[in-house]
Every structure is written in C-alpha cells, then in structure tokens.
Amino acid sequence: MTVFDEIAAVIRGNESFALASHIGPEADALGSQLALRLILEALGKEAFVVCRDPVPQSLRFLAGSNKVVLPRELVNTPIDVWFVLDCGDLSRVGEEVHRLVADHPMIINIDHHQGNPRFGQINCVEDQPSTTVILYRLARHLGLTITSPLADCLYAGIVADTDSFRNANVSSAVLQVAAQLLEQGADSREISIQLYERRRPRELRLIARVLSEAQFDDGIIWGSISQEIFHDTGTGANDAERLVEELRATDGIRVAVLFKELNHRRVKVSFRAKDHVAVNGIARVFGGGGHAQAAGCLVEGELEEVERRVLDELRRRLVAKGDHAG
Numbered sequence: 001m002t003v004f005d006e007i008a009a010v011i012r013g014n015e016s017f018a019l020a021s022h023i024g025p026e027a028d029a030l031g032s033q034l035a036l037r038l039i040l041e042a043l044g045k046e047a048f049v050v051c052r053d054p055v056p057q058s059l060r061f062l063a064g065s066n067k068v069v070l071p072r073e074l075v076n077t078p079i080d081v082w083f084v085l086d087c088g089d090l091s092r093v094g095e096e097v098h099r100l101v102a103d104h105p106m107i108i109n110i111d112h113h114q115g116n117p118r119f120g121q122i123n124c125v126e127d128q129p130s131t132t133v134i135l136y137r138l139a140r141h142l143g144l145t146i147t148s149p150l151a152d153c154l155y156a157g158i159v160a161d162t163d164s165f166r167n168a169n170v171s172s173a174v175l176q177v178a179a180q181l182l183e184q185g186a187d188s189r190e191i192s193i194q195l196y197e198r199r200r201p202r203e204l205r206l207i208a209r210v211l212s213e214a215q216f217d218d219g220i221i222w223g224s225i226s227q228e229i230f231h232d233t234g235t236g237a238n239d240a241e242r243l244v245e246e247l248r249a250t251d252g253i254r255v256a257v258l259f260k261e262l263n264h265r266r267v268k269v270s271f272r273a274k275d276h277v278a279v280n281g282i283a284r285v286f287g288g289g290g291h292a293q294a295a296g297c298l299v300e301g302e303l304e305e306v307e308r309r310v311l312d313e314l315r316r317r318l319v320a321k322g323d324h325a326g
C-alpha cells in the first residue's frame with residue numbers, strides 16, 4: 001500500500017477536513033490548500049481552508065481564496081482529519097492553528113521540505129519542486145479530472161516555488177506536470193501577471209530605495225528595510241516579497257540576503273542562493289529553515305545587530321565550506 005493509498009482510504013472514510021498551511025501564505029501554500037479543497041469537494045467531502053493571515057492580494061484570483069477561514073472559526077467545528085500542507089515543521093502553521101491541530105488523532109502531513117520531521121499520522125514527504133506537484137499526483141491517483149480552477153492552483157504553486165522555472169529544482173518531470181496543467185486549462189499568463197506584475201506604486205518606491213542602498217562584498221549582497229523606510233514609503237512587511245530575488249539578480253554574487261525590521265525587535269531575514277550554495281543551513285542556525293536556494297528565519301534583536309550576526313555567520317560558512325554555505 002502506497003502513502004497515496006493510505007491517504008485515499010482516510011479521505012473515503014471521513015467527512016470533514018481542515019486544511020492548514022504555513023503563516024505568511026504564498027502561492028505554494030495557499031495553492032496547495034485550495035487545490036486540496038477542490039479535490040475533496042469533488043469527492044463529496046466538506047473541507048475548510050484555514051489560515052491565520054489574510055490572503056495576499058496577488059493570490060485572490062485562485063478559486064476559493066474568498067472562503068479561507070480564521071482559526072477561531074473552527075474552534076467548535078468537528079474535524080475528522082487535518083491536512084497540513086507545505087510545512088517543514090508543524091509549528092509553521094502558527095500558534096492559533098497549532099492549538100487546534102496539535103493533539104488531533106489524524107494529521108496528514110504533505111510536504112516537500114528536506115528534513116520534515118514527519119509529524120503526522122500519515123506523512124507524504126517527497127522531494128518535489130512544490131507541494132502542489134504532490135497534490136497533482138494525489139489527484140491523479142484518486143482518478144479525478146483536473147478542472148481549470150484546480151489546474152490554476154497547482155500551477156501557481158509550481159511557478160512560485162521554482163521561481164518561474166529558474167531554480168535548480170526545475171526538472172523534466174516538473175515541466176511535464178506543468179505541461180499537463182496547461183492542457184487542463186491553467187492560465188499561465190494570468191498567473192504570471194497575478195504573481196509578478198501587480199506591484200503598487202509605493203512598493204516600487206520601496207524597491208527602488210532598497211536596491212539603491214544595497215551593499216555587497218565577498219560574494220554576498222544584502223539590503224535592509226528599517227521601520228523608518230516602511231514608514232516613509234507607506235509600505236509594510238508583506239510588501240516587496242520578491243525583493244530578495246532582485247538582489248540575487250546581480251552579477252558576481254553567491255548569496256542575497258534581505259533584512260526586514262518588524263515590530264517588537266524582530267527581524268525577518270530572507271536568503272536566496274545562486275550557483276551551488278545552500279542557504280537553508282544558515283537559516284536553521286537562526287531558528288528558520290527552507291530550501292537550498294530559498295530560505296529564511298525570524299531573529300530577535302535590533303536591525304543592525306542582527307545584520308552583523310547573520311552576515312558574520314554567512315561569511316564564515318562561505319569561507320569554511322567553499323561551495324556550501326549550508
């Protein structure tokens with residue numbers, strides 16, 4: 001019996017499902033949740049997509065994104081099975097959802113992060129470019145027709161987690177899945193517009209400012225957004241999600257780092273690697289995680305102090321390990 005057979009049996013034997021993913025939802029997280037909701041509904045099941053955070057504007061084109069519920073809305077709802085999607089660790093769902101899911105007798109963990117601790121009763125952890133690739137395979141296993149709204153959700157996750165088919169995780173296999181999804185009606189151009197071409201003018205100002213002040217040495221490029229810059233430009237921590245990729249697009253660098261100063265003395269740090277450097281190792285040192293080419297962490301401390309600590313550690317690793325920061 002394969003893990004897909006096990007999941008299929010649990011789906012068939014139960015009626016109500018809750019689908020969680022990580023806080024700060026992006027296209028693979030929410031795409032996975034919404035895709036699985038469509039899959040479960042096609043099988044006549046009831047499924048709630050739950051998230052602590054609001055759906056970002058750029059993902060509101062995905063079918064069902066207007067039906068995402070807050071954790072507190074599920075407190076008194078009997079749930080037979082919890083799915084946790086695209087979470088390298090159960091804590092990634094955020095405290096509010098964690099309280100609901102942690103002691104549940106049936107958690108199905110579907111993920112593609114290396115080192116996932118297999119926190120579920122059923123664990124489907126595969127080395128795939130996106131979690132939506134796994135859900136595509138599950139949908140096929142269940143014998144379902146891939147409708148165009150489902151294809152959009154799945155394709156959006158692939159586009160996001162391959163960074164538009166640019167990361168090292170792009171394989172012939174994932175391109176074949178993407179091709180299948182286009183045949184099933186995924187709107188590739190519309191998804192690209194929604195994910196990458198919906199910047200607000202104030203966000204453009206923020207990006208211009210950070211790029212013009214970026215610093216680089218030793219193969220590392222970094223930029224910082226202080227609370228003051230957010231304030232001056234009228235933007236917030238959820239803006240400029242792709243800025244770190246802009247930094248990476250500079251010649252001669254190996255790792256790009258973006259520091260965002262949040263409130264309460266916390267700094268969100270995002271890493272993107274070029275060539276063969278792996279950055280999830282350094283993210284783990286500071287309590288975070290992610291993939292070889294894209295990782296992040298949340299560090300307590302003042303902005304400048306966090307910058308210094310992270311950059312020192314990164315330099316040390318780049319020198320010590322030659323090709324591998326991880």
Ligand SMILES: [Mn+2]
Pocket residue numbers: 028029086112130131161
């Ligand atoms: Mn993912």
